[in-house]
Amino acid sequence: MRVIGLKCRNCGKEYKTLPINICEECFGPLEVKYDYEEIKENISKEKIQKAEPTLWRYRDFLPVEDQNKIVDLKAGFTPLHKADNLAEVLGLKELYLKNDSVNTTFSFKDRVVSVAISKAIEFGFDTVACASTGNLANSVAAHAAKAKLNCYIFIPKNLSRGKIIPTLAYDPNLIAVDSNYDDVNRLCTEISSYYDWAFVNINLRPYYSEGSKTLGFEVVEQLGWEVPERYIAPVGSGSLLTKIHKGLKELEITGLIDEVNTKVTAAQSEGCSPVTTSFRTGEAIKPVKPNTIEQSLAIGNPADGFYAVKLIKETGGTAGTANDEEIIEGIKLLAKTEGIFTETAGGVVIGTLKNLVEAGEIDKDEKTVVYITGNGLKTQDVLVNRLTEPQVISPDLEEFNKLLKKEAVIW
């Protein structure tokens, strides 16, 4: 078996492959443990490159054993863009954008959800659920519909319509809790001990989080099996940031690439930045109450925050923030320079990158990859009154000429 079981990241205690996420000894988070020797014997670059262009081309590194149980909405293998225009504005030499905003439900969450729901079916669950800041709700509802599973989704009540409507379209049971995400998550943890449901980001979290590794695998493949010198990713719970690096290390362990020396860099919104603050002060993570226009990352008590800070330090990376104004400017800058319209989480990454470059915290010569994890169509509300409005004319050539202040050319 490729999957040996689960292992506590804190104390190392091992468990069978079960729908559990917390160590009963020390309350540390559980993680999937693989037999890398077996994976190494079965994997090759050629095999990967011949497989389908979805995240499942990396199935050898994912914790689903029964290939017939895979729920695949064809997420993953999203484009990697060389971002020369943005690089020029920021004064960087070699910049790439991993555009995960074009997945099936328009965020990177389709990766983690495809893995978690496939595993839920393998475990025999008939009901899936999640606590969501928005994008997870979209993705769980879509995959549950495709898999014909019952679905319960819990969100904070004040979530923007741009996240709620694309969830409701799939017709799940949507429960809006009158509080913030951290309370939603705590409530769901309680519910999960009363109902035999697969909460993708709670009791299935060890499997769910493995899906984020594919964002590391794909970038390496798309760079011609080269490792980036730095990557910068948005941080909510910290799972995405840390699992991308786990993916890079697994390519190293299985001999597909040489040594990984990638500096891991975290981006948070200033109004919810427990990971960046802990990195900067050297103190333990202090939970915060989010106060920001950025909703996708609004987790005040990040489950993987400790491991995110540790990884940033170990790899010689850094962490930064962008405030609300800089988030909006980040969204606009990316759209204007690279033709990619991202949501507020992408604004956080671009704004943070800009701030870190200006502060001299990022070496301008490094081959850097920026993770764009969600689509701008979902957070249009933050741009209301922030863009140049259309110029209105009647259907009349003269009026258009006046607007251009030009005479029409007579042929």
Ligand SMILES: *Cc1c(COP(=O)(O)O)cnc(C)c1O
């Ligand atoms: C959920 C989310 C993240 C953060 O993921 P974590 O694994 O919780 O850190 C980043 N970007 C977008 C768009 C998201 O929806």
